[in-house]
Amino acid sequence: MSDARDLLPVGTDGLTTEEAARRLASYGPNRPPPAPRRTLAASIGTQLRDPMILLLLGAGTLTALLHDLPDTVIIAAVVVFNTVTGVVQEVRADRAVAALRDLAPAHTHAWRDGAVVEVAAADVVPGDRLSLAAGDVVPADGEVLEARQLQLDESMMTGEAVPVDRGPGEDLDGGTLVTRGRADVLVTRTGAASGLGRLAALIAASPSPPTPLQRRLSQLSRILVGVVGALTAVVVVIGLAQGRGIAEMAVVGVSLAVAAVPESLPAVVAVALALGAHRMARRNAVVRRLPAVETLGSVTVIASDKTGTLTEGRMVAERLWTPAGEYVVSGHGYDASRGGITALGADGAGPADDPGLPRLLRDGVLCNDALLRGDGPGTTVIGDPLEGALLVVAGKGGLPADGTRDAWPRVSEVPFDHETRRMTTVHRPRDDAGARLTVCKGAPEAVLGLLGGSASAARAATAAERLAAEGYRVLAVADTRDPDGAEVWSLAGLIGIDDPPREHIPAVVEATRRAGIRLLLVTGDHPATANAIARRVGLVGADGEPPPGTVLARVRPEQKVAVVEDLQGDGEVVAMLGDGVNDAPALKRADIGVAAGLGGTQVAREAADLVLLDDNLSTVVAAVEEGRRIFANIRAFLLYAVSGGAAEVGVMVAGPLLGIVQPLLPAQILWINLLTHGLTGVAFGAEPADPSEMSRPPRSASASIFTRTFVRLLALAATLLVVTSLFVGVHASTEPHVQRTAIFLTLGLGQLAVAWAIRARPERRTGVRGLELALVGAAGLLVLGTLVPLLQELLGTATPSPAILAAAVAGAAVPGLVLRWAVGRERRRSR
Template identity: 50%
Template sequence: MRRGSWKADPEERHEQGRGPGSRRHGPGVEKVRAVTGARPQDGLTSAEAATRLAELGPNEVPSAPPVPLARRVLAQLADPMILLLIGAFVVVLVLGDVADGVIIAAVVVLNTAIGVVQEVRAENAISALERVSAPRARVRRDGGWEELSSRLVAVDDVVRLEAGDVVPADLRLFEAVSLEVDEASMTGESLPVSRRAGDELLSGTVVTHGRGTGVVVRTGAHSGLGRIAALIAQTRLRPTPLQQRLARLSRQLVTVTAGLALLVVVLGVVRGDSIADALILAVSLGVAAVPESLPAVVSVALAMGAHRMAKRSALVRWLPAVETLGSVSVLASDKTGTLTEGRMTVQRAWTPLGMSTVSGRGYEVAGDIVGPSAGQAARLMRDLALCNEARIFRDGPDDWRIVGDPMEAALLVAAAKGGVEQPTLRDAWTRVDEVPFDSESQRMTTVDRHEDGCLLEVVKGAPEVVLDLVAGSPDVHEARRVAHDLADGGYRVLAVVDRLKCARDEVSDGVASEDVVVHELVGLVGIVDPLRAEAAGVVSACHDAGIRTILITGDHPATARAIAVEVGIATDGAQVVSGDAVARGEHVEQVESIAVYARTRPEQKVDIIDAWQARGHVVAMTGDGVNDAPALRRADLGVAMGDRGTEVARQAADLVLADDQLRTVVHAVEEGRRIYANIRGFLRYALAGGLAEVAVILLGPFVGLGFPLAPAQILWINMLTHGVPGVAFGSEPLDRSTMHRPSPSPERSVLGGGLVRQILVAGALIGAVSLAAGLLAASREQSVQTWVFLTLGLAQLGLALALRAPRRGLGWRSRGLEAAVLAAVALQLAAVTWSPVQDLLGTRAVGTGELALLTCLAVVPGAVTAMQQAVGRRVTRSVG
């Protein structure tokens, strides 16, 4: 549309280079009818759709076939720690030690069963989350539009697409308005391509610009995406980074253990022991050092963490996101719908006659326009209703329903308050052309034809862009001043200009003459999006957790600053940087001091994230629009809005907030830190116990205790201490103090942060009291193995209680670890009191007084650890 020259016929303008995809219907309708026999204007009835779904099945791509049980079992048996136990099983069988062989076999079977069950639970949890966050589609059913799951889309359904939507099935377009589609997932083409009526769209591609409507021609496995999915259905999920680190730790433990076992055999032979005795000692050491339940604990922690997040409306689309959550140090938040309600309201309307106030709140069509410009506001409201992609429907006398973008809906509500109702307006005006809003142009243009033949072009958008179209207007200077004042007050400001063209009746030389029509200034509107009630609290909670919150928005800098100050992201003097400054790279060196980024474009959001990541930060990015998708993908953790967000944003994200609540991000961070802390807690517990067992086996002979523990006794202890209590560590509640400390660095080893020292201290304490129990038994001529066995097991269980998370204010449902410890204590006592188990383990009965003495010894490591924990928490609180 060139200023001063305006063709009246939109079809002619299209042919002269308006751009592909701008034509609305044209030959597309006839082509669709010819190819599919469908009725584009009607769509399907519910009965017809049900028939097609029954014949062809749901619109789902082929999924990977279930993993056979045998393959799952073999995968568990291939774990290095389990292989070490299998080797020990072979050795004891060769030596004829059937009792020890039975215990080892039981441990292997139990751990394999737990691993398989947790693997299935984890996969089922992920599948359930994928179903919840599956793409949705807008289809025409029974004469009306409705939104439903894409799996319910049937052949011959009429589907409406807008920017941000994922194409739900293969379809043929019969309407396309400036439509562009990203087909990189299907064709590898890096740039979006234009599509027009009559063209075909493939499922799985993404609409990046414009809108369109088409008829479904193929679904499910027959679609383009389905055919590709069938080829990759065998692909299995890779282990998460944390699981990979723990797998390396397992291999290292097995390597060290194997080396120690070999050394024990050599030293035993040199000392004169028999080969059998040396091998038994080596097997004992090997099974003592292995935390064989570690894989099960990790699986439980991750699967249950994802399940708990889903219950709190945080849907994990990619399991490693559960780990990343605990390390987030920067939260980059957008504004609309995240910090604010997303229910925008027009409160100010300015025309050259003056400022008017628009009463009312939210999307309720109840209010008035009061002020000196109220009369002239009718033209402004007409333009806002015409240049609009949202829809407003009257379901009753005072019942209105809004469909579309929140800001567009707010404009329609304001127009209705001014007496301009869109349904009535559309009876007289017909849309003939449009240029949809995008973040590059920062404006939207529409052309509508009145029933009398006149054409009206309306342009609305950012004042700094739209007001340039009327730079010669005498009122433009005042408009710029008013726009600036409104932005300073926290309003989002839109400017509106228009031009009307009506052809003359006179004809000169056989050609209809035409006026040269320029744009005229119509007015401004000030829109507010009220802050969410919890926004300030969420920012404060992030600050307490050591998470820096920054605001990235497309709003005017003054508006962005006002919002940031109000929620606590920034102070009055905080630095606000514009997108242009980011484009010039001015933000890189001062990124730590910037709290607000305004007037940003999609690629600039990526640059901002890159700058923070270059400083070593783990960045979470929230977003809901098409323009947020690149930043969501680049961030360490992409967080999309599940309710109002676009499908492309949800597909690009790692985490989807089903309730669109920013506080849910804080809950998710809590869950991530909880999982990480629980895994570290189990490692401290299990490795300390294993270290104590190794110390007892290695040092026992040197202090005159011979073989202080038999392999079966060690496996019994490990089965009780690492089994049910170990898995219970994965469900430990959150220690609230962790949300008052900075996020742990993702580069830090899982054993970092002083954990190795804590393991050494706890292991030494347990080993010391166990050897002391053995020496007491020898001095009293009691069963050394029984006393060491009982003390070692009870001491480890006491350590578990000392390492549990604080329980203040929690109910009985959070007492899983205590219940598991009590059950394990009962079984440990049964091993020295119940004759069948005594015979299996080679233990002897212990008197009441002796049991009390051993219990006192076993309590020492846990008591010392509990005191260390209490002192550490007190120091943390005082520092904080």
């Protein structure tokens, strides 16, 4: 697209209505580009290609062939749930782009046919001459033609916390807010070519990566398909070699395949994630994508924006300096009723002992164009946020703005100027008693220059440099009441203004450090400001400075995406925290995006996976713990389910070698599978967290579920189940019918004992948990399968004698007891 300055010359009269219409037809409406439309069929097809879903479809086909209606219905429900969830998440991505439209104002003012008229923001075209004033949102990218005291809040686009001044010849980004002054602006880029349009393209081009859990489950699916297929083939071949019929062995093979595949795994995962999301909702965090809860448990790096995320997103006066003392201002936000002013250091003069402090506060109110609206925590600033900070600190010092201004009406002013870098106002006493008061505020070097070479000016210059080094935006204030108008200036003091960190952030930093998670500060703000905030929240090394690479400043939106991608390329699992439009592409590209819900933009919320309703980042630490709990429970279920399936296959392979022709019938295998993988498996998702989880380093995103410890415990459990089941079966009787019943009971109860052994055991536990109730219920149903005549006929079991029942219970207890000892040893070793 060509630049607007290459088009027809633009004068003070702006475009004609006809020319504006022609350009609108050529360039299109001034809106971010719409998200690419996906057909419903394409979205569903994408979800059904997932390996675990394919595995489920295969298992569902097998259960349907076996007329196993309960398992078929459960599998179908899980497939539908997962598919619908995935399609919904694709719709979310489209909403993130659509939310950018909300940033553009509905209307703006442009020169058309020689007059300033109101036009729809969507109808703004390159070459338009806009007339903007304080409070207006810039509707498109442009260049300043004329300006008077123009100041912009660009934090939503750049992350820069402090409002910036703009003058003729400088560029403006669409979506920024005019906080002060007026300007005529030449529109240079609209729609897809504008800053908002480029952000929309970044969001659309940033795919949401698969979560670590999804990658692990895909790997697991491939392994299970291969192993189960091979073992099932072995069993079928052995049966055929023994002279059994093809049809009979086909049923046995299908039954084993169903038993060995943990088809309830997606249900367990879905329940665990849903419960985690429910817990997070109770802690003011809305989970927009269920897998995101588990992803937090794998996070190794948290890359956080500064403005509005680590900080309050408000300019607050925190330090005051007068020739007689230095003071710290307490309280947060714009609520002047909370907080106060105290002397810095034990030897400093108290506020009551320093007459210069009320003078400094008074001057800050008078040389000021901002207004406060509202009361208490709901107070907002109209105008320059820096000037709003001066009004708030005066209120904390007992000088309300309205009363102070009433006592000193303004009679003239010299507005802030880019050249002089200061503002001057003249006031008279309300009672006309005494000389007029002239106040000047601005950059320290500009104001202190009015004082000549006085000692107080030299001291103030040193103090200003120190405050600036600490990350403060420093304003100097001077006044004069010379009745002769000679303007003999006297220094009132300095005011250090900052966007302070939120109260809870240092605790969050410490919690992430204990959990082995790196916290990075990624911001568009100035390096000195970013480093100062990093020091204040505890992101420091042994030398008291932020470690190299911990603070990344002056980062543009597209660079934030590159930062996330570089970290992911190094194998890191990245959580990105942000609240502005400039954060949205990185939020979407990160493994998990976390957005502020109160102070953040709709664009950031739509692009995020987790939204903090109270903007409290300590919730992120709780979410990390929740994610680790979920993964631990899923891994425990896999250990339980896969070891049980492997044991069933092992019994069918080893049984004939011991003279047991058919250790288990297909119906018996499916009954065990239903009881062990049903409510018992789902109950694993609700198990509590191990208290030591948050003192361990995060697990590697590339690490397989099948760790050495996992494989050792799985092999131990499966071996014990096979040995004990066949031992009880061989010694129970020589009658095949009775042998199968003994093996059926021992193997089923043994799997439930394994679940008891590996369940989560927090240090403090009261009451009976859902898993324990599920185990008792499953054990009862398993025994009923050998006692109820209808079930005996269905399953092919016989009523066990008391001796066989006791032997089965004793044999089943062995795997549970041994595995509990082994799991306890591994837990002690890991701690």
